[in-house]
Amino acid sequence: MRPELRILLGLLAVLGLVAPAAAGTTGVLGIGHVATQADIAAYDIDVRADGAGLPPGRGSVAEGKELFAATCAACHGDKGQGGQADVLAGGKGTLATAKPVKTVGSFWPYATTLFDYVNRAMPFTAPQSLSADQVYAVSAYVLFLNGLVPEDATLDAQSLPRVAMPNRNGFTSDPRPDVPPVARN
Amino acid sequence: MSFASSGGRLGRRQFLGGAAAGLVAGTASGAAAQGQGPLQGALQVPAWTREQGEGVASPPYGVPSPFEKAVGRRPRTKPAFPTAASTGTPLQDLHGIITPSGLHYERHHAGVPAIDPEQHRLVIHGLVDRPLVLTMNDIARFPSVSRLWFLECSGNTPQWTGGSAKWTVQETHGLISCSEWTGVRLSTLLDEVGLRPQGRWILAEGADGAAMSRSIPLDVALDDALIAYAQNGEHLRPEQGYPLRLVLPGIEGNMSIKWLRRLKVGDQPFQTREETSKYTDLMPDGTARQFTFVMEAKSVITSPSGGHQLRDKGFYEIRGLAWSGRGRITAVDVSTDGGATWRRAELQAPVLSRCLTRFRLPWTWEGGPALLQSRAVDETGYVQPVRQQLVDVRGVNSQYHFNGIQTWKVEPTGEVSNAA
Numbered sequence: 259m260r261p262e263l264r265i266l267l268g269l270l271a272v273l274g275l276v277a278p279a280a281a282g283t284t285g286v287l288g289i290g291h292v293a294t295q296a297d298i299a300a301y302d303i304d305v306r307a308d309g310a311g312l313p314p315g316r317g318s319v320a321e322g323k324e325l326f327a328a329t330c331a332a333c334h335g336d337k338g339q340g341g342q343a344d345v346l347a348g349g350k351g352t353l354a355t356a357k358p359v360k361t362v363g364s365f366w367p368y369a370t371t372l373f374d375y376v377n378r379a380m381p382f383t384a385p386q387s388l389s390a391d392q393v394y395a396v397s398a399y400v401l402f403l404n405g406l407v408p409e410d411a412t413l414d415a416q417s418l419p420r421v422a423m424p425n426r427n428g429f430t431s432d433p434r435p436d437v438p439p440v441a442r443n
Numbered sequence: 444m445s446f447a448s449s450g451g452r453l454g455r456r457q458f459l460g461g462a463a464a465g466l467v468a469g470t471a472s473g474a475a476a477q478g479q480g481p482l483q484g485a486l487q488v489p490a491w492t493r494e495q496g497e498g499v500a501s502p503p504y505g506v507p508s509p510f511e512k513a514v515g516r517r518p519r520t521k522p523a524f525p526t527a528a529s530t531g532t533p534l535q536d537l538h539g540i541i542t543p544s545g546l547h548y549e550r551h552h553a554g555v556p557a558i559d560p561e562q563h564r565l566v567i568h569g570l571v572d573r574p575l576v577l578t579m580n581d582i583a584r585f586p587s588v589s590r591l592w593f594l595e596c597s598g599n600t601p602q603w604t605g606g607s608a609k610w611t612v613q614e615t616h617g618l619i620s621c622s623e624w625t626g627v628r629l630s631t632l633l634d635e636v637g638l639r640p641q642g643r644w645i646l647a648e649g650a651d652g653a654a655m656s657r658s659i660p661l662d663v664a665l666d667d668a669l670i671a672y673a674q675n676g677e678h679l680r681p682e683q684g685y686p687l688r689l690v691l692p693g694i695e696g697n698m699s700i701k702w703l704r705r706l707k708v709g710d711q712p713f714q715t716r717e718e719t720s721k722y723t724d725l726m727p728d729g730t731a732r733q734f735t736f737v738m739e740a741k742s743v744i745t746s747p748s749g750g751h752q753l754r755d756k757g758f759y760e761i762r763g764l765a766w767s768g769r770g771r772i773t774a775v776d777v778s779t780d781g782g783a784t785w786r787r788a789e790l791q792a793p794v795l796s797r798c799l800t801r802f803r804l805p806w807t808w809e810g811g812p813a814l815l816q817s818r819a820v821d822e823t824g825y826v827q828p829v830r831q832q833l834v835d836v837r838g839v840n841s842q843y844h845f846n847g848i849q850t851w852k853v854e855p856t857g858e859v860s861n862a863a
Contacts, residue, residue, distance in 0.1 A: 285635035290575040354729030375716035378654035429733040
């Protein structure tokens, strides 16, 4: 609430002009329905870099390999080398070259983003159709294709956020305006 | 295109060609331009003057004249996935500063969802005192505001290494549009749910098949940001987020989440794919800039522009658009000699913050070669740079946020092409 509004409402409350809003129940205007976590669970799908939001479940590289071949490879290539859609693996050491290849392995700072994105948007033709176990499994496989987890790895809510991503510290903040000003003639 | 004709030498067909006075769109309508030939002799009263036209409400929701068929959005190249693609606004065909809603540029990542507004819900939760679920009727009850703002995709104008000589302004700059947006201030909704002091970033998420998601820092969220349900007076078009979208003024378009279904307040950015893998700007040293939100000052001449053909020597009005994500445009300089000399263009009022500004400058084409450029200056004193200045700092692989000065090359034949 803006301070002016808070002061005004306080004043009105003192004067008995508005009923004091019981904190936590009614908003300023009292519009809408207070939501319980159960109400919104189906929408509340985000996964943060520290792993907050990761669901229970687990999936292995081996399970992921099978699933990837069946549901992802047609667009991304059987080894994630790309096809009609984005390259998912490789590109290591290319970021500072003339032809950078940005992939989950070479560029993405967090493994959790992979879970979050696949869970919300993939497979392209049937988004939000995979179970948590399946998303862990394909994520494990894509990370394996990038050499970031061993072939016998199984990932879950504890282990996924701990996968060390090579480009974790590759991001900087916005320095713009970054171009020296020119004199207008 | 223009109603003005140069000395009565333009026929109706030339008007159709999507070109300004005295010029025709080169390839697409060159043949059509010959349709009627120069106007000579006595006028004939046409058929439409001798009969009744269509009755009222035909159709109830009006559409452009059938003679405007050539005007439309189109992708630069045929997309591999038409639902994960973009189309540009035909800036060469438009006047003033408002983009007709049906011509607003598109960028979708999972197509345009067909949302029933009765069933649509907006959830606001996270670090708030009262998590809320709102229906569209609830949202319509909140105090509302209207704002004239541009939206620009940060991928607009991919000219880091120059583009194709064939590109029109639709292809170089079409991922910008400008509308009057009406809705509820995000700050009003945050007051309603009671933002907790630890709240620093807000995840905004769409109801499309991409569940498009971006983290919005609190300062951007509180800088007049709108939860909009209307555009140019009518409810949002489906391509623009019907029934509800975020509109963040001056900020890269991707963050103005369409089909908005959820706002979650957190104490840190959520690190979504769209703010890590994409929409980050790769520098020559291999690091990438993250959270590069503002769209810096930029301008482009829309007429004459790529694909146009100057027909006659003589008077032309140079017309274009300028904008800045940091505020108002204070000046636009125009050069017809590739930046050797500049003249100050006239700015059409109103000149609004984070809105398109129309500029104009009279010009006489003597029939020789010319290099047309425009340079925007905003209220912070920022001067639109040339491409080389950007490349010197950012290299050629940063992909987003190109705002270099655009050059249109005019040949002695009158042909106009992209010289990047």
